[in-house]
Amino acid sequence: MDAPNPYAATCPTRQLLDRIADKWTVLLLSLLNDGPIRFNQLRRLIEGISQKMLSQTLRKLERDGLVARKVIPTVPVTVEYSLTPLGETLTRTIDPLIHWAETHMSAVNDAQKLYDRTARG
Amino acid sequence: MDAPNPYAATCPTRQLLDRIADKWTVLLLSLLNDGPIRFNQLRRLIEGISQKMLSQTLRKLERDGLVARKVIPTVPVTVEYSLTPLGETLTRTIDPLIHWAETHMSAVNDAQKLYDRTARG
DNA sequence: CAGTATCCTTTATGATACTG
DNA sequence: CAGTATCATAAAGGATACTG
Numbered sequence: 435m436d437a438p439n440p441y442a443a444t445c446p447t448r449q450l451l452d453r454i455a456d457k458w459t460v461l462l463l464s465l466l467n468d469g470p471i472r473f474n475q476l477r478r479l480i481e482g483i484s485q486k487m488l489s490q491t492l493r494k495l496e497r498d499g500l501v502a503r504k505v506i507p508t509v510p511v512t513v514e515y516s517l518t519p520l521g522e523t524l525t526r527t528i529d530p531l532i533h534w535a536e537t538h539m540s541a542v543n544d545a546q547k548l549y550d551r552t553a554r555g
Numbered sequence: 556m557d558a559p560n561p562y563a564a565t566c567p568t569r570q571l572l573d574r575i576a577d578k579w580t581v582l583l584l585s586l587l588n589d590g591p592i593r594f595n596q597l598r599r600l601i602e603g604i605s606q607k608m609l610s611q612t613l614r615k616l617e618r619d620g621l622v623a624r625k626v627i628p629t630v631p632v633t634v635e636y637s638l639t640p641l642g643e644t645l646t647r648t649i650d651p652l653i654h655w656a657e658t659h660m661s662a663v664n665d666a667q668k669l670y671d672r673t674a675r676g
Numbered sequence: 677c678a679g680t681a682t683c684c685t686t687t688a689t690g691a692t693a694c695t696g
Numbered sequence: 697c698a699g700t701a702t703c704a705t706a707a708a709g710g711a712t713a714c715t716g
Contacts, residue, residue, distance in 0.1 A: 460576070481563050535566075
């Protein structure tokens with residue numbers, strides 16, 4: 435009786451997109467793929483991210499079971515973030531996207547320029 | 556002299572994410588992957604999308620050179636949308652993501668429940 | 677170092693009415 | 697059918713100050 439289509443509001447695809455379709459999530463996952471890393475290291479690596487968004491995005495990823503947070507009781511405290519096994523499976527599917535961006539974004543930019551010259555005044 | 560890291564504000568990955576990280580783009584690409592389709596067909600298939608967002612998202616995809624728009628001069632007019640070859644290459648990299656969602660989102664939902672029971676309350 | 681809290685601006689999205 | 701225009705709201709993101 436349920437709608438069989440994968441585009442229903444509650445389908446897994448929609449759920450996933452609602453979670454990762456933001457400015458920083460995919461970028462973070464991709465960075466964490468290189469191994470465990472500390473909060474301020476991430477902050478320095480990702481140009482332009484605010485402390486608030488880094489913290490918020492990491493907490494969401496932790497809640498989703500995609501990222502593990504490990505507190506090391508140094509003084510001051512050190513916190514290390516890493517992918518969980520589940521997070522690794524997701525990151526592996528995201529990786530080709532990064533590669534696509536590197537090889538095809540220039541074509542997209544060209545298409546935009548063409549569109550703006552023709553379809554517009 | 557440029558920052559060599561792929562997380563710089565202007566890197567292709569950031570550009571791509573800024574473009575597709577919204578509520579509907581990936582979903583639309585995935586649907587268009589099944590073949591050419593008309594405006595209102597898309598609208599009916601994607602539960603919850605507004606006319607405005609469908610129109611707006613399609614135009615952006617067209618501008619990016621990812622989707623082709625074909626006007627068929629019937630009365631009233633028919634408009635058919637389809638992936639361009641460039642759009643097809645992107646959609647192929649996105650496809651595994653849909654599959655990941657179908658097989659792993661239940662694990663994510665479980666993780667969320669666990670997190671909410673422990674890290675909270 | 678690794679955050680939280682608060683305020684504020686921008687962007688994204690939605691509802692509704694209208695058109696060739 | 698396939699849109700556009702306008703108004704309104706919600707959600708995302710950023711700046712800044714503060715804390716164990």
